Amino acid sequence: MAFVNFQNVTYKYPLTKTPVLKNINLQVNEGEFIAVMGPNGAGKSTLCYALAGFVPHFFKGEISGEIEVDGKKSSESTLDEWVLNVGLAFQNPFNQISGAKYTVFEEIAFGLENIGVPRNEMKDRVDEAMALTGIRDLADRSPYSLSGGQQQRVALTSILVMRPRLLVLDEPTSQMDPIGTREVFGVVRKMAEEGMTVVMVEHKVEWIAHFADRVIALNEGQVLMEGKPNEVLTADLLPEKGFGISRYTSVARQAQQQGLWKQKQLPVTLFEAAEGFTSKGGGGSN
Template identity: 45%
Template structure:
């Protein structure tokens, strides 16, 4: 399983005068679940694309520094080699549909066909990922007849079926219903426990806080911080970066409730519940109704 290293990564889109990514360096260990947050145009999607080589090989533009996945230098590698190691789920699932397949089943098979897998292996993997994303019942449907949320599920299934070592997801649950979105987070967490590295851009801060091992905060193409969710969301300058903390953290900040053990504000429902629940019992023993 591969480590991801970025060294002084810089990138500028063609015709643009500003750097989209400005001197970004980090190391991600295999099997980590990394959340990427930041306001629009902070460089989140560009960074994702730089980890699969779409930046700079597809968009061109000016590029400096490097991204390594294992010993593979992304900008200098062939796309067919890269996609065996790294998969990306696009922000807009409509852009990911090949347009050359007539059913959902075949659409998910597309990547596997290109990898040259044996038929029986393909069937196993497709069935597994369609069921994981709860769209097996739509397997014979035309991809373009799916609803937005169903198409987003198909886009995720297509990448999971390829079983890359690193999966990058750019707002993968933006069109999913709340339970569907929770299921995707759990499924992806299971993959990370199996050793697959997960990198996810997401505006749902409650989910990022609950599932990420570490969070990258980007702003204007710069990496502001790369820390645990507790540390990131306890910052008092989040507003300057156009980011808001999870609802639970905002509650605890307003009430001045910190987790004594960590010294940070709580970021999840469970943590908040244990701290508020405890204090209520302590302070208001006869005001339980």
């Protein structure tokens, strides 16, 4: 039995005319790291909200089908039960930061306070989580004095500290520099290795290819494709539907037409591209 199980999930917000999620079927195994990608308006954030229980418990609206996490049905749970298992880092960290705390340290401790974790354990867990995401030096800063990328790290840390069994991340690196992005992917991969199940919405194709186990391509509320990162990320269908793809894939596709790329498989990462262009029969270097 999959850890996350969506069966024929269709969902409409209270004020929209058409469903945002249309008959979604999705299974995620425990400890699996899934990347969700898709154009704006595909339903990615709504999918995150459905995983985190905000859809439909907070947003209301009309839902059909069944959402299960760890064998528990969303329809039979309350939001406060649900969030003990599932943590969501919002797309915009500004919307997540509580506004009730003066320092980053307190902000990260906020969730633990709310579930009554003893003071000493709380301190240790906050320290540990901050070390994991590399933000110890921000501990005494105000959450509002941080740059966008730093705020995103704080938002991620405040979820990781709760040790959810399912971690849902909605574009967690959108405001980060490349090193920050790589580190976040690394941390998330590590969490998955330790058994945490991860669903991450991301546009950064090269890092998805490096780190994720499986990719779901979402389009207009439906699953367009799913499979191994390399298969999905190099599919001709993606650019046609407005998905962002790796520059390595698009340059190799064009090179293929000019006879400069002779491999069957298109590349997603730098290494794959370099290998493909230099290997026998590929385009040569000069």
